[in-house]
Amino acid sequence: MNEMTTELWADVSGLSTADTPAALAHARNSEITTLVLRQAQLADWEPLERIRIAVVGNASELALLDDQRVGVLIAESPAELDGVRAAALGRPLGVRCEIADAAGMNLAAEMSGKVDVVIAAFVDETNIPLELLLASAQGTTTKVFKELLSSAEAVSVAGVLESGPAGLVVRADHLSDLDRVAQALRAGREDRKELVPLEVYRAEPVGMGYRGCIDTTTLFGDDEGMIVGSTSAGGILVCAEVHYLPYMNLRPFRVNAGAVHSYVFGTERTAYITDLAAGERSHAVSANGRFREVSVGRVKVELRPLRLIAARHGDVEVNVFLQDDWHVRVMSAEGKPLNLTEVRPGTKLLGHIVEPGRHVGIKVAEQISEF
Missing domain, CATH: 3.20.20.70 (Aldolase class I)
Structure with missing residues (x-):
């Protein structure tokens, strides 16, 4: 790149x-x-x-x-x-x-x-x-x-x-x-980075919390979303709102990106959801690992029930907190969208793993533990 x-x-x-x-x-x-x-x-x-x-x-x-x-x-x-x-x-x-x-x-x-x-x-x-x-x-x-x-x-x-x-x-x-x-x-x-299969070991409701939808100035493809996670070790590919919803129109510019403390991973920088605002840059990510730069139009924060999804790849563990609703989708390891409420321990999801340790979104060389 x-x-x-x-x-x-x-x-x-x-x-x-x-x-x-x-x-x-x-x-x-x-x-x-x-x-x-x-x-x-x-x-x-x-x-x-x-x-x-x-x-x-x-x-x-x-x-x-x-x-x-x-x-x-x-x-x-x-x-x-x-x-x-x-x-x-x-x-x-x-x-x-x-x-x-x-x-x-x-x-x-x-x-x-x-x-x-x-x-x-x-x-x-x-x-x-x-x-x-x-x-x-x-x-x-x-x-x-x-x-x-x-x-x-x-x-x-x-x-x-x-x-x-x-x-x-x-x-x-x-x-x-x-x-x-x-x-x-x-x-x-654009850049390409390796996405890996993550095996879910925990999937459960965790009560109410604030989550952010990231609205962009682009239109996402069917295989695109954003990499979102709670730790700097990586995250899970959360699908954009481009898939069928029976009760409302699609929002093909949006990713329902999860709890406000979450990281959104880019090619070089990683941002908290609450750091993103109109005019900031983020990355749309496809199932084949393509990262393309997109502009943020707004971030919409609301109080919603949340669900924790925790998964691992080898000895690396990542997790994400997402709105607990079936119309929120995550990408399976096969590159297919899954309803969040269908995810169970043993389910394989697609994600991105990086070396942990970040300060204001930039990779730093230091030992770090996150739980």
Whole structure:
């Protein structure tokens, strides 16, 4: 999994005045982080806080640029870099390098350490030169971006080397592919971890307690939920509310995640249910061990009867307190949803085991006992 977040840029600088408004409308509703324009196109753009503006051009075009909306200046070629640098006035500086041969490759590599961003525009769909360019930028503050020739490149490019490029640039003639590229980047931010069978040795009502439902801004799949547990040693895969309920509509964005003291496990961080709030990040987990990042919309806490489910994998014991109702489901070791009230000692459930010991959700190296 890439630890860094790969940025997505849309470059509409090659469009005519007539075609620009439609492209800008499309960009506003996409997942881009930065929009690349010519100075003449700025008048058509209504500021949007989440999208940064970069202006590309030559030295004479950018010499008199005085627009507070512009966050990045990009020289359209290395030959224009010095003139554009003078116009940057402290703003981040980039350069677009068209690479068709070894000479172009070497020139792009020389930009490392001299600019904040290098946009590598290769004429061929090959990743080997990109690897060389990324290697040359290591140890510098320069970020390497790859200009895509097609959306099909996104899957392979995002995984080049361990970190991949800092960003991908979709050109104006491929704006229709923005959603596909964004989807490929989201997939690159997913992780896979081992889920294991847990044998239940205790399943019983424990009285009233406060439980939290985690409502997210995503829609869960049929095999998804969240890993929830009472100890830092791991937890049980609690299903999302995507399965048949006879008395109410489904809530495919929700996991009835259990008692408020519980941990919700992610790829690197683990949060208490009560620490999650609107805008926080958590992870949807599938039965095959895929962890994908999701945004929390809200956490809804209510007093409800609770049921304790305790299980073990080898000598590791985990437990979870869930609302004591049959419509709450947990995932069986076979990847099938089970009604909570059907779980008995001997039932095999699917869960995740980690080395115990956490402080404010972060793994720490210390001896810890939890009962």
